[in-house]
Structures are given as structure tokens and as C-alpha cells.
Amino acid sequence: MKVTLFGVEFKNPVWVASGTFGYGLEANELFPVERLGAVVTKGISLKPREGNPPPRIAETPCGMLNSIGLQNPGVERFLNEIYPRIESIDTHFIANVFGETQEEYEEVCLALEQADKIVAYELNVSCPNVKKGGIAFGHDLTSLTRLVEGVKKRVKKPVLVKLSPNVTDPVEFARACVESGADALVLINTLVGMKINVKLKRPELATVTGGLSGPAILPIAVRIVYQVYEALGDRVPIVGVGGISGYEDALEHVMAGASAVQVGTANFFDPLAPLKVLEGIKGYLEREGVEFNRLVGIAHESSPLR
């Protein structure tokens, strides 16, 4: 089930989402990570980030909230300590990149240019859990345009932009990215939410609000993929992420317009979910006698159920 996107060939279109798979090392104890089409790393920033104080997670109906706060060792320690250990894993890695300023995004990408295992950058302009950077770009068309143009000018590897669902019209932001030269769009990051502990009469997360993920957000992610594909599907590939835990969820993303998918929160409660999604899609293609590529965006071709 090979797919070629933005000039890179992937063994399959089932990837794992940033922040839900570490750097791919831990899960190797559960299954051979090389079976995945790609691993998207936890967000990497220029300087180390400590992350937010606990409690950082809370369970919600069919979902969860997190406010990890992009805890990571910084790009230098990533390269020295983690990168040598992922080099032997036989699949592609995509670096999820975060910056407080445009320069920081550019510096992180530049630092990773020589690291061959990293085949592309995924700019995270949509993390709801940090005070500076991130959504400051993802929620502002002018700075987003400047960021994508700036990064594209300085790096050789493909640049993916991961967008926020917390805007009125995601298509506007997607269009700004495409017009600034983005090689692909990743949809979606988490939705801002909160939970209150009724017994203690206080918010459940130390940061009060957090990002909602898991099965609860599947229909929102599918809707956004569908809208963006309708407007821009002929211009760049879309990577679908949000609420995928089984192959049918993944196929919803694909039929809405995604050329590849990422499994996120499902890795927590069902660690073998990515493999089940992969096998499930293969089975579907066989049963239906159809090629994967043929399914991308297919839901746009016919009228809705009546």
C-alpha cells in the first residue's frame, strides 16, 4: 500500500500522530514500529521545554484533554541523544516542529536538515497548550503566511503545516499555507476544551483548559478534511488526524480527502491500533477490489445518502 506524497515514498499511509508516540522508541517494545508508514515525533523546539505542571490529562466522554505543554529536550539534545537511536528503525520520521518565534521554527528545521531519517517537517502552529508561539501563528493569517514562506525559503525538505480546528473557517488558513508554498496540510490538532471536578469545584487540569482528542473529535476532523479537500484538494495532499481508532475511522478521513492518516490518542488505550487500522484498510481494499488512491476524496463524487 505504498503512497508517494510531496516527493517521498511511504510504505503505507498509516502514520502515528505527534505527541502520542514519543520518538518511536518506547512502542518498539510492543510491536515493530517499522511496520508504520511514518512516525511523527513529539514536538521539537529550539530550546528544551519543561512542559506544564500536572495534572496534565483528564478523561472526557469518548475522549481526553491534555495540556502537556510541548515538553521536549530541544533540538540539540534530540539530535545527540535520540536521533542516533531512531536511525536504525526502518521507516520514515517526520519532525513535528514548534517555535515561539518564526526564527525558532526556522532554526529547528535548519538543525534537522542533515538528519536523513527526517523526511519532512510538520509545523505545529496549532498547539493550544502553550502561551507563546504555536497558535499565535495558526490563528493569524498574516503571521502564518510569513512563517510558511520564511521556512520554505530556508529549507530543502518538504514542509507540512498542522492546522488548528479552533478557528471559524479552517479553509482560509489552509489556503494561506498552500499559497505560501506548504507541501501538505495536516488536519487537525486538538480542540480547546475543559473539565471541572464537581466534587472539588475546580478545573481538572493545572492549566485550566487543554486540548481535546480521541474518538469524540472524529466527526469534526472529518468535516474539516472534507472542507479543505473541496477547496484545495487538487493543490496539496492532506494528512488526516483526529479521532482515528479503527480502520473505518481512517477510511472516513480518506474518503473526505486525506491521502494518509495519523493515529493519535488511540495509541494510548489500544497500543496496537495503528496496525489494526493498517490491516483493516488492506482488508477493505481487497473486499472492495479498489486501490487506495481511488478512495482519496471519493465521498465528494456522489450525493449524500438519502
Place this chain on the structure above:
Amino acid sequence: MIHELSARVVKNRPLTPRVYELVLELPPGSLRGVKPGQFLMLKPSPTFDPLGRRAFAFADLTESRAVVFYEVRGRGTKLLTRVKEGERLSVLLPLGKRVFPLEGERHLLLGGGIGLAGLTLLAKELFKRGKELLVAYGARSKEELALLSFLERLGVPFEVYTEDGSYGKRGLVTEALKRFKGWTVHACGPKGMLRAVKEATKGEAYLSLEERMACGYGVCLGCAVKTAGGYGRVCYEGPVFKAGEVEL
């Protein structure tokens, strides 16, 4: 290796209204090498609501069975009480990279409430190795000593503390610290108790920590505990930590 397995529920019965004993039958060999201090994550319901797995200590092990004692706290554990014998549960195990140290000749194990379940496998192992040990088990009152008969059956030296004096010695388990100076201290229980143990042992005790966990195998960074070197993962750098290394 970590395994996701389907376990058969052999037993799921209340010991007191709030504490249950759960015995799981697993494929032969899957429990080999499990160390005292490690834990498992199980899904109380196969549905999306509640979504996550719940963490429990291995309280006892045989070749193919794992014993868990759980306290009913919220939705997940409430649902778990409804699981019938003969049904199956998805479990992830063994989890936790840092475990209780077995070195040293004399060991004091302090278990507060259900926290004792995190120490009984350790007690068994130390006893088997011929170490000198004492388990101090504490609870608010006699009615809450759910694991007393299990502890008796374990056959290791122990003493009991209740806050109201309704059974054993009156007071907190931390009282035992005064009489066993120089022993290796291991503790598991409520945060307040762990803080007291940390202070009384000047950071020398080994504590098994609890934090909310989404994955249990190190990928979500949800289970953060503050250490000198930044936030550590309770499920991965722990769950056992030297008290002096963590902020509680």
C-alpha cells in the same frame, strides 16, 4: 517486551464494600520476569466511554495468574466491579522500568490503605530471598483493613496501624519508621503519607507513585512528576522513585 493480552477473569469479588480482589488468568509465560513495583493497565470496559486504561499493581503472581486489589474510586473502577468471572479484559503488561531495590539486608515496607497492594509482591520476594523484613499496614479503622487476611496468608512479618486504634497499634504507619532506623524503606499509599515518609527518611525511602496515566508505556507524557532534572514520567522513569528525587 510489553504485551497487550486478553485475560480471563477468574475472580472478581468484594473484600469490603469498597475494595475488590481481581484474579486474572493469562497466557502461560506472559508473567515471567515481572518485578515487584511493576504494574499493569487494564481496560475496565471495551467501549470508548470510559476511554482509558486503569493502572494497578501486581499484588501477587503465580505462573499464569495475576492478583490485583482495587479500590472503587470513580467510573472505571465502578464498572470493573460489574465484570463477571469468566469474562475477558484487555491488559497491558508489564509496565514500569524502575522497580523496588532488593539489595540490603533489612527492609521496612509501609503500606497505606490500598497502597499495600503495591508492596505485597515485594514482601514475598524479599522473604523468599531470606531478607529481614517488616510490613507495616495502616488504615483509618478496622473496617478498612481490606487486605488483612491476604497479608496474614502471605506469611511475612507484619504489624497493623489504625488511626482510631480499632485494630493493632493506634496511629499512622509512619510510626514504624522510628523503630527501624537504618532499614531500607519502601512505601506506597496516599500522597500525604508519602510526603511524611519522605520527610522522616530525609529522602532515603523508595516510593511507588501514582499519577494519572493515559498510555502507561511512556509515550504521552501525561504522568509527569517533578524531579531535579525536569518532569519525569511516573510510568517509565518510575513508578518507584527515591523520595529525595521527586517533588510531592
